[in-house]
Amino acid sequence: MPKVTIDGKIIDVPAGTLIVEAAKPVGSHIPVFCYHPKMAPAGMCRMCLVQVGMPKMDPATKQPVVDENGQPVINWMPKLQTGCTTVVSEGMVVHTTTPQVAEARRSILEFLLTSHPLDCPVCDKGGECPLQDHTLHYGPGNTRFYVESKFHNDKAVPLSPLIMLDRERCIQCGRCVRFQDEIAGEPSLGLADRGRGLEVTTFDDPPFNSNFSGNTIDICPVGALTSRDFRFTARVFELNDYPSVCQQCAVGCNVYLGTRDNLIRRVTPRQNEAVNEVWLCDKGRLEHHYAHSPERVTTPMIRAESDLTPVSWYEALNFVANRIRPTLGESGKSMAGLAGDRLANEDLYLFQKLFREILGSNNLDHRFGWSQWNAGDALVKNFGAGVGTNLGELGKGVTALLLGADPQTEQPVLRLRLSKITRQGATLVVANGRATKLAQYASHKTIYRYGAEAYFVLGLVRAMIDAGLHKSDKANGATEYSAALNLTVAECAAKAEVSADTLKTIGETFAASENGIILFGREFMYAMQRDPAVEAALNALLILSGHFGRKNNGVIALYPRSNSMGALDMGMTPTDGGMPASEMLTKAKLLYVMGADPARENPAFKNPGFMIVQDLFMTATAQKADVVFPASAWAERDGTFTNTERRVQYFARALEPLGQARPDWAIIQELAQQLGAKWTYASAGDVMNEIAQRIPTYAKMTHARLQVNARRRASVQTVGGDAAEPVQMALGELIGVVSGAQWATFSETNADAKFDVKFVQPADSAQATAGVYLAVTRALLDCGALAQYSEIIQTRVPDASVEINSHDAEAWEIANGARVRITFESKPPRALELPARVDGSVPPGVVAVANNLDGTMNLPMGAQVQVTQVQVSQAIAD
Amino acid sequence: MFEGLRALVEGLLTTGKEMVSKPVTYQYPEIKKPVPPRFRGRHELKRHANGLEKCIGCSLCAAACPADAIYVLPAANSDQERYSPGERYAARYEINLLRCIFCGFCEEACPTGAIVLEHDYELAYYDRRSAIITKTQLLVAPPQGEQGTPRDMPDPGNLYAAIPPIKGGVEPVNIVEMAQTQV
């Protein structure tokens, strides 16, 4: 480790550290504009100039020359060096405060300000702007630019529906361009022209079409890129920033909800190095609008005669209690509860407690529609990725195996984190039935045949055993297993339609790697649910490779929604013979639906007799209900979510509830009290305290503990004092903040436990027959239950289309863009008509349709028709 | 006794003198006493010579206000509906005069000289709500012969930026030196 002297302080830093980074621990502040700790240095702005010297070496002895005082003689470099591109070396001496450095900073700032408009009072960045801050600290106190007006350029250029560009304010640091290139991997921003005419621009159509475009607003060190969503709604120092957790997907990105006048004005990422680092996808940034939609349900309603009429809470609760009370006891079994997995742990816990303890029913579920495809619960419980695993920091000695997932559209920020791990030395294997964005970053990528997932995984197991890399110290029946596994790698490869060499390499790399992580996504969960052999094979791969029970080892299930993991932990599953969702929708007599909308995906859904719906909106299900309880949005209450990596995270209350809306847990408590329960939870924190006592994995997970590092941001910043986080983000002064807590899996808490491995013969799937396989994908920006209330998201929702392989397209004589009719083998028969998109992302024999766009919203996801053969029967040219 | 008499005469003399001298009180509200030029009374929002509003909705007055008496809700100008120079104007501007302590910090903070504490001191209300004065009450009338706002104005001429450039440039002032000499 090189020893360097910075401003007289000696510090050891790892080799390869840049001067700007080395200066942070010693408390020397080097101002930057173009440098950002998450990106490669560029050296574009020259703000970080420092004086650098190297010890004079004696050519004969190769030792530093010392002066009469025994101090090394320093050869100062003749000119100032950029701290953001200069790597430290042994004996280097750096001065960051000399008059020469101060003069350089002053000159750079003066230069930048010659063409920077005097917009600070009207600029949305004003108040959290590095150019403002640096000018105050290091800039010239006066101007020598005594002319009537400065250089002028275009203002308010809409770069995309989300982003407004002010060309005058741009200081040409290129952070936005580099972010899109390096981090997002969607090079949709470029620098056009040169010199004074240089401008950030996009030539794409639709312009600046990226799912991560909002991050460029945060990292822009001036007000050149601003949010059109936030534009002129508040000054940043007027916002109250409440720590929250994004509710849109299972990653659980940490965010701040910036509120003013009881409205969320903007959502910005909150640093959590273990979850989202400092990034946020555009969906998370824009979807908050539903919280104050005028269409929210604000009063309880009961069905009097034929219409739902607003009533008081007392009446509504009484109405329900009177209806339930006579049927309590045995007949309670006909009651069923369906809850959405976007709800907080506290809500889900009390919901199942209401059913199990008061109503005496185990008919509980949170899996329906497309989110029913989450399987592999036992795998996660036993072998979940070890506590302390940080996916963004995976490096040498780690192999990450991604199976049947498309994080680009389903867990976007996870995609950002995984796409950099190969650069850090990790091995990333991406295997799916179709090409995904992440595959371009993978060390090994392969496309298996849909339906042959079990063979693919068994091939890996076989390759591992053949190479003698398996470990059987924690396995029961390892020997029997390898005997029972009557398939060769070549046979598995043939079934899965991948090359045997690839399968062998992947299997051996994974097994030989010091650490191994398996991530499986929605498409793989579907396979697991269809064929138990898939889960058995994955189980064997994990146990025999020994990759579980410690940090950077184990399995991560990429669940569909923000609290799917929490719903499982809270017991929102039908146990002891309870009815699962598919049954309860038809068999239950009384249905309590909380934060879920089964009727949206299944229009045939009917009110089973008596139905209580607790939701934010008059959903399709609520319209059929007998009672509607208005629930408060996530921003209007506090609680916890458990993300897909089992990290329990606290979100604070940021808004006053709308109308008479109440938190879900409070509504459940009131109903329980009406039914005679002696519940006295005063807050969500009280419920969490009980969870911490009752659920062993959640022990000690109180709100107080989860709130560490998840603090509210002060609304008014003091100049020169602690910079608030968005300023730090733009300044590039990030410190590694981590918040939340992961629960330990069974294999971690029981180090001596042994696990059974059993071979299950894969079922020869229906997909083996000739035909076209329909892969159901997701689009990130959609017209979903909550996204439909955000206008900006709606402008960016893509049109539904069906992806077809170019070979198939040729064989079926379908041109790119032509309308295609897809018929399903379902009851009743269904057909879709969509434009075809001929590209290489699906293999021959597969077509892919996103099931959350206009026209494809109700793709038959229930039971038998989730993924079926389709016939591309008819092509009508446009 | 003599002493008492003297006191009586002196007293009557004082009374008599005051009877003929000019009274210090005056007949308010019929007569209004002029206030000093820098008197800080009720605020006004000023306009540029061509009638555009000087206020650009930057909220710096609200940030400077020690009594939290000012509320500004900004919005974006358009060429067809222009209120002020530049991109931004105050869609709502409210001052709670019961909270206001008339310190003049808002005036000090204003980058365009839009808000000025003027000479109106008749600030009594029948109810608290009417003590919150809105933009329509604060905004002065446009200069003689000029239109009010909003107006269709694609080219605001010299007023193209939120902070309009000063004719002939600005005088060189070294604020660092100024600050040092003050300390």
Place this chain on the structure above:
Amino acid sequence: MLSETAKQKIQELKARYPNARSAVMPALYVAQAEYGWLPQEAIDAVAAEMGMTSTEVGSVASFYTMYHVKPVGAHVIDFCTDLPCALAGADAAFARLRERLGLDAHQETTADDAITLRHAPCLGGCDKVPTLLLDNQAQYQNMTDEKLDALVAQLRVAHDKS
């Protein structure tokens, strides 16, 4: 739309470089030869052929002066007005030439789309000033007024013939 031959030429160019992206500049020349300049459509077409985003290709095209992201005349004169040329009276010659071509202020291309006249930074011919560059190909040196008039006349004739 790019012609099939142009597309094929681009594919051949790609094969010539170890990193196929390196062919973006010659590919832009191919497209420019087809369109006369580089409209958005040409940039999109090159991007599709190169497997890059339009933005990446557009950034390159707008950086270099030899690519025209605005329509230009049949012939482009880049007239140097940097210091050595200016000392030899290039500014006056440039102004005269503009007048001769009938160009208004901010106008670079003649009404008949024959000639585009632009200021250029140093062309590296400082010993034989003033200099100009014709169509990114040929440098003309020691440009006296007579030689300029002759050149313009010659270009006009060539343009009228075609």
